[in-house]
Amino acid sequence: MIPIVLRGEVRPGDSLADKLLQAVRDQHIVLESGDILVIKHKIVSKAENRFIELARVKPSSSSKRWAKRYRLDARVIELAMRESRAVIRRKNGVLITETQHGFICANSGVDVSNVDGGKHALLLPMNPDRSARQLHRELKERTALSIPILITDSFGRPWREGLVDFCIGIAGMKPLRDDRGQRDAHGYILHASVEAVADELASAAGLVCGKLNRTPACIVRGYRDSRGQGRARELLRPAASDLFR
Amino acid sequence: MIPIVLRGEVRPGDSLADKLLQAVRDQHIVLESGDILVIKHKIVSKAENRFIELARVKPSSSSKRWAKRYRLDARVIELAMRESRAVIRRKNGVLITETQHGFICANSGVDVSNVDGGKHALLLPMNPDRSARQLHRELKERTALSIPILITDSFGRPWREGLVDFCIGIAGMKPLRDDRGQRDAHGYILHASVEAVADELASAAGLVCGKLNRTPACIVRGYRDSRGQGRARELLRPAASDLFR
Numbered sequence: 486m487i488p489i490v491l492r493g494e495v496r497p498g499d500s501l502a503d504k505l506l507q508a509v510r511d512q513h514i515v516l517e518s519g520d521i522l523v524i525k526h527k528i529v530s531k532a533e534n535r536f537i538e539l540a541r542v543k544p545s546s547s548s549k550r551w552a553k554r555y556r557l558d559a560r561v562i563e564l565a566m567r568e569s570r571a572v573i574r575r576k577n578g579v580l581i582t583e584t585q586h587g588f589i590c591a592n593s594g595v596d597v598s599n600v601d602g603g604k605h606a607l608l609l610p611m612n613p614d615r616s617a618r619q620l621h622r623e624l625k626e627r628t629a630l631s632i633p634i635l636i637t638d639s640f641g642r643p644w645r646e647g648l649v650d651f652c653i654g655i656a657g658m659k660p661l662r663d664d665r666g667q668r669d670a671h672g673y674i675l676h677a678s679v680e681a682v683a684d685e686l687a688s689a690a691g692l693v694c695g696k697l698n699r700t701p702a703c704i705v706r707g708y709r710d711s712r713g714q715g716r717a718r719e720l721l722r723p724a725a726s727d728l729f730r
Numbered sequence: 731m732i733p734i735v736l737r738g739e740v741r742p743g744d745s746l747a748d749k750l751l752q753a754v755r756d757q758h759i760v761l762e763s764g765d766i767l768v769i770k771h772k773i774v775s776k777a778e779n780r781f782i783e784l785a786r787v788k789p790s791s792s793s794k795r796w797a798k799r800y801r802l803d804a805r806v807i808e809l810a811m812r813e814s815r816a817v818i819r820r821k822n823g824v825l826i827t828e829t830q831h832g833f834i835c836a837n838s839g840v841d842v843s844n845v846d847g848g849k850h851a852l853l854l855p856m857n858p859d860r861s862a863r864q865l866h867r868e869l870k871e872r873t874a875l876s877i878p879i880l881i882t883d884s885f886g887r888p889w890r891e892g893l894v895d896f897c898i899g900i901a902g903m904k905p906l907r908d909d910r911g912q913r914d915a916h917g918y919i920l921h922a923s924v925e926a927v928a929d930e931l932a933s934a935a936g937l938v939c940g941k942l943n944r945t946p947a948c949i950v951r952g953y954r955d956s957r958g959q960g961r962a963r964e965l966l967r968p969a970a971s972d973l974f975r
Contacts, residue, residue, distance in 0.1 A: 647965065727888060727889055
């Protein structure tokens with residue numbers, strides 16, 4: 486795991502490929518075949534200008550009521566509702582939604598920390614798989630390497646405390662590793678062995694990509710499974726087979 | 731991340747400290763201060779003789795009915811029920827329980843893969859935090875190093891496909907990293923920033939500790955946060971503040 490330290494903020498219109506390759510050169514890192522690049526969604530959202538000026542958000546009376554009750558920012562709640570296609574739970578001041586992309590997370594992933602001190606909110610990328618594919622393509626043009634890209638966000642989980650990073654966009658690798666039908670060392674056929682390697686890589690990177698220092702990306706070196714093509718939506722369980730909504 | 735390859739099976743009564751230190755020596759790994767040892771719960775359960783002979787399990791009529799309906803092994807369902815203190819969901823052939831320890835997972839963590847080809851089931855360790863503390867203590871006696879121990883299991887998640895490894899036992903470090911009250915680079919106070927580093931470490935190790943090869947443990951080198959003492963139960967959200975049960 487090699488952290489990548491970016492100089493300065495990512496601004497709307499910036500080329501992430503430029504920024505990341507510059508940072509890699511500055512740190513004297515030589516990208517290798519087999520490297521995987523994991524990046525926090527926030528720099529993708531910033532480059533794609535997914536900022537929303539909070540002063541311009543007019544919360545509905547429902548958002549206002551609910552926000553007031555739990556001392557939350559009604560404008561953030563309003564944005565979360567607008568970015569959602571379904572409310573999964575809304576209770577005790579916690580709003581869990583299904584986003585337009587299908588991710589289930591708090592406040593539709595609308596973020597005000599690590600943005601600009603409270604003036605703007607930052608939405609998730611419009612289409613994180615597409616963002617990942619674009620960066621994958623640009624890095625391939627510049628480096629001649631096919632480097633898998635994972636875009637991540639920190640999500641809470643039911644039943645467990647604390648946030649962990651999940652994969653919300655992917656390019657150049659498969660998000661799931663399917664061992665079903667293979668046999669274990671005792672000859673027993675493995676039934677339930679689909680491993681969410683993209684989420685495990687995201688979580689691993691979450692240890693390195695800190696929230697308090699400027700390391701919104703890192704390289705995972707030496708993991709060579711799951712080559713191929715895939716999309717983050719493969720990580721989303723269809724509502725019909727989900728027991729928790 | 732350094733995988734540890736064990737020679738042969740772990741058997742009831744084996745000393746995991748012996749086995750692991752032997753493997754580390756065989757691989758010419760020199761343990762360092764700051765190393766974290768992550769191990770799959772299965773070798774802990776085996777050493778602690780948490781085997782159950784399936785032929786001796788008499789399923790209740792309820793377990794039989796339900797297993798038959800979904801073509802499952804009624805004896806495994808019976809064990810899962812016995813190991814649980816609450817059923818969270820039982821639908822579509824999926825049984826999600828809260829274990830006696832408080833973990834919420836499929837079939838109370840009762841396992842038949844990677845055990846012995848179907849003759850025995852393997853239960854979770856009785857008290858994984860205690861198991862972790864014991865191994866931590868034994869390694870300290872032998873190596874003079876205070877090596878944090880994480881014991882992991884593969885869990886499914888609501889809403890997302892695929893299993894990832896979670897921490898179910900810990901010693902020598904804190905499972906959560908709490909950044910609340912700190913300020914981001916823009917001066918904005920971080921509200922929701924408790925990071926489940928133990929789960930992120932477990933997931934990272936899950937990439938290395940494969941299910942099909944004999945690598946039930948690995949060393950994470952270079953992660954130095956979260957020193958202190960903690961318990962895996964800190965990762966369990968109290969039912970009262972959980973929106974999904």
